Amino acid sequence: MRVAVIGAGLTGVMTAYELARDGHEVIVYERRGSIAAEGSFAPASVLAPGLALAHAAVGGWGGLERLPAKPTAWPWLWRRWRAARQPAQAARLTCLRDLAQLSLERVQSIAAAHQLEYDHHSGVMALMRTPRDASRAQALLVTHAASSLPVRWLSADDARATEPGINPTLPLHGALYWRAGETANGRQFAHALRVEALRLGARFQFQQEVTGLATGSGARQQVELQTERCRDIAESALSVGSTGAATVVDEGPQTFDAVVLCSAEAASRLLPGAARPRVAWGHVHSVTAPRHVAADAGETFGPSGAVLDPAVGITISRMGDRLRVAGVASIGALPSRPASAVLARLYATLEATFPGATRTARAQPWVGRQDHLADGMPAVGRASANGLWLNIGHGANAWAQAAACGRLLADQMAGRAAPFDCSTLDPARLR
Numbered sequence: 001m002r003v004a005v006i007g008a009g010l011t012g013v014m015t016a017y018e019l020a021r022d023g024h025e026v027i028v029y030e031r032r033g034s035i036a037a038e039g040s041f042a043p044a045s046v047l048a049p050g051l052a053l054a055h056a057a058v059g060g061w062g063g064l065e066r067l068p069a070k071p072t073a074w075p076w077l078w079r080r081w082r083a084a085r086q087p088a089q090a091a092r093l094t095c096l097r098d099l100a101q102l103s104l105e106r107v108q109s110i111a112a113a114h115q116l117e118y119d120h121h122s123g124v125m126a127l128m129r130t131p132r133d134a135s136r137a138q139a140l141l142v143t144h145a146a147s148s149l150p151v152r153w154l155s156a157d158d159a160r161a162t163e164p165g166i167n168p169t170l171p172l173h174g175a176l177y178w179r180a181g182e183t184a185n186g187r188q189f190a191h192a193l194r195v196e197a198l199r200l201g202a203r204f205q206f207q208q209e210v211t212g213l214a215t216g217s218g219a220r221q222q223v224e225l226q227t228e229r230c231r232d233i234a235e236s237a238l239s240v241g242s243t244g245a246a247t248v249v250d251e252g253p254q255t256f257d258a259v260v261l262c263s264a265e266a267a268s269r270l271l272p273g274a275a276r277p278r279v280a281w282g283h284v285h286s287v288t289a290p291r292h293v294a295a296d297a298g299e300t301f302g303p304s305g306a307v308l309d310p311a312v313g314i315t316i317s318r319m320g321d322r323l324r325v326a327g328v329a330s331i332g333a334l335p336s337r338p339a340s341a342v343l344a345r346l347y348a349t350l351e352a353t354f355p356g357a358t359r360t361a362r363a364q365p366w367v368g369r370q371d372h373l374a375d376g377m378p379a380v381g382r383a384s385a386n387g388l389w390l391n392i393g394h395g396a397n398a399w400a401q402a403a404a405c406g407r408l409l410a411d412q413m414a415g416r417a418a419p420f421d422c423s424t425l426d427p428a429r430l431r
C-alpha cells in the first residue's frame with residue numbers, strides 16, 4: 001500500500017519504520033525542518049513496564065498534578081478524573097503495562113538489529129519519600145496486575161546502594177526498581193531509526209504541512225492529501241538543524257491508500273467533525289546539563305539510570321555525559337519560553353536529590369507539549385473514515401509506548417492479531 005504518515009515525532013518515525021518494514025511505500029509529512037522537533041525534542045524518555053501502574057497507585061490520577069489556571073480546562077480534567085475511577089481503568093492500566101513491555105522489547109531488538117547508536121542507560125528507580133507512598137507501592141507489588149512486572153522493592157539502604165549519588169540526607173522510605181528499565185535519548189534513537197526507514201524506502205518530506213485531507217468513495221477507498229510548504233515555521237532555537245538529507249518538494253495533492261495521523265494537532269484539525277478527537281494539551285519542562293565528572297573513583301554524581309520522584313512529578317535521567325531533569329506537568333497552552341519559576345523548581349529538585357550533579361551554567365532549558373486524551377490512553381488504529389488511521393494521545397508516555405504502537409498499527413493494517421488485548425486503544429471510543 002501507499003501510506004502517508006503525518007508528523008515525524010517519536011510516534012511518526014517509529015510508525016514509518018514499521019510500515020516500511022512491512023513493505024509499504026511510506027511518505028512522512030513533517031511541517032518542521034527535521035524530525036523530533038516538537039514534543040519529542042528533549043523529553044525524559046523513560047521506559048519501565050508498569051510505571052503507569054505505579055503512578056496510579058502512588059501519585060493519584062494521571063500525573064496531572066497542577067490544576068490549570070484557566071477554567072476552560074476543568075471539564076476535560078473532570079472527564080479524566082472520572083475515567084480514572086471507571087471499572088475499565090484496570091484494563092487500561094494492564095494495556096499500558098503490556099505496551100511498555102512490548103516497546104522495551106521492540107526498542108532493544110531494533111537497536112540490536114541495526115546497531116543504532118544513541119545514549120541509553122539501564123535502571124529505573126521510583127523513590128518513595130513518605131511511609132504512606134512506600135506502603136502504597138508495596139501493596140501494588142502483591143496485586144495480580146503487578147505479578148508479572150519486572151520490578152522489585154528496594155529498602156532505602158538498598159536504593160542508596162543502587163544509586164550512590166542520591167543525597168544521603170534525602171528522606172527516603174524505599175523505592176520501586178526496574179533493573180531492566182531504560183532511560184534513553186529518544187531523539188537520537190529517532191534520528192538513527194529514520195536512517196533505517198530511509199534504507200527501507202520511506203521518504204521524509206520536511207517543511208510540508210498537511211492542510212487538508214479528503215476521503216474517496218467507491219470500491220477502492222483512497223485519501224487525498226493537500227500539503228503546503230511552510231518555510232515560515234522556523235526551527236526552535238533549541239532544535240537540531242535539518243539533517244541535510246531532506247528535500248522540500250511541492251507535489252500538489254497526493255493520493256494514498258492509507259493515511260496515519262501521528263500528530264494529535266493534525267487529527268483535531270483535519271479529521272471530519274464526528275471523528276475529531278477531543279485533545280487536552282499539556283506541557284512539561286526539562287533542563288539538560290553536562291554531568292559533573294567525578295575527580296576520584298569514590299565519588300558518584302547523578303543517577304546511573306533514571307530516578308523518578310512521583311511525589312513531585314519530576315524525573316532525573318542520565319543521557320550519556322549529560323543529565324536531564326524533567327517534570328512539572330500542566331494543562332494549557334504551550335508557553336512561548338520555559339517558565340523561570342518551573343525551571344527553578346527543577347534545579348532545586350535536582351540539587352536536593354543529586355547534589356552537585358551538573359554544571360548548570362551550561363544547562364539547556366526546554367518546555368514541550370504533550371497531547372492527552374481524557375481516558376489517559378493513546379488512540380491507535382482505524383479512525384472512522386476509510387483509509388484514515390490514528391496513532392495519537394501519547395501524553396507523558398510516547399517513549400514508553402511508541403515502538404509498540406507503531407508495530408501494533410502495522411499489524412492491524414496487515415490484518416494480524418495483536419499479542420494482547422488492545423481494545424482500550426480503539427479510536428472508535430472517541431466518537
Ligand SMILES: Cc1cc2nc3c(=O)[nH]c(=O)nc-3n(C[C@H](O)[C@H](O)[C@H](O)COP(=O)(O)OP(=O)(O)OC[C@H]3O[C@@H](n4cnc5c(N)ncnc54)[C@H](O)[C@@H]3O)c2cc1C
Nearest residue numbers: 007009010011039040043044045046210368397398399400
Ligand atoms: C518534558 C517532557 C518529558 C517527557 N518524559 C517522558 C518520559 O519519561 N517517557 C515517555 O514515554 N514520554 C515522555 N514524554 C512524552 C513524550 O516525549 C511525548 O509525548 C512524545 O515525544 C510525543 O511524540 P509524538 O510523536 O506523538 O508527538 P510530537 O513529537 O509532537 O510529533 C508530532 C509532529 O507532528 C508534526 N505535525 C503536526 N501537525 C502537522 C501537519 N498538519 N502536517 C505535518 N506535520 C505536522 C509536528 O511538527 C510534530 O513534529 C515527555 C514529554 C515532555 C515534554
